[in-house]
Amino acid sequence: MPxxxxxxxxxxxxxxTALADTxxxxxxxxxxxWEAAGNRIVKTYKFKNYYETLAFMNAIAYVIHVxxxxxEITLTYQQCVIKFDTHSVNGGRGGLSENDFICAAKVETVFQQSFS
Structure with a gap:
């Protein structure tokens, strides 16, 4: 267990290579x-205002670029919904890989250090 x-x-x-269900x-x-939702993991982050929501989006943009x-990101006035999956697994049908969890951990750290 990581x-x-x-x-x-x-x-x-x-x-x-997709992660096994186990x-x-x-x-x-x-x-x-973070929660599993089909072949994705998803989390909704809530903020005080649009400025904080955009600041979070900009902060995680660097992390996911690196x-x-x-x-997939949905941004509204006071929330940001993030959905990770790996398109290349399961013969191109998509699913979850360790990469999704690496990025989820890094996004969560940005939130905890700057916005919680």
Whole structure:
């Protein structure tokens, strides 16, 4: 079972290997507040105002650019919904890989250090 600290120390790698269903619970435990939703992990972050929401978006943009692993993001006035999945796994049908959890841990750290 990876810890949050271990995920933060890792870098995303090109992968075509999805996590097994038996691994999913262990990885979810390392990223509190994230939930599995089909072939994705999802979390909604809430903010005081639009400025904070945009500031968070800009802060995580750098993280996801460096990792080269890009989520689906929905931004509204006081919230940001982030959905990670890996398109290259399961023969291109998509699913979850360790990369999704690496990025979720890093996004969560940005939020905890700057916005909570």
């Amino acid at each position: 810890s949050t600290r271990e995920l933060l120390a890792r870098k995303c790698q090109h992968t075509e 691994e999913l619970a262990a990885y979810l435990a390392a990223v509190p507040g 990792e080269d692993h890009h989520p």
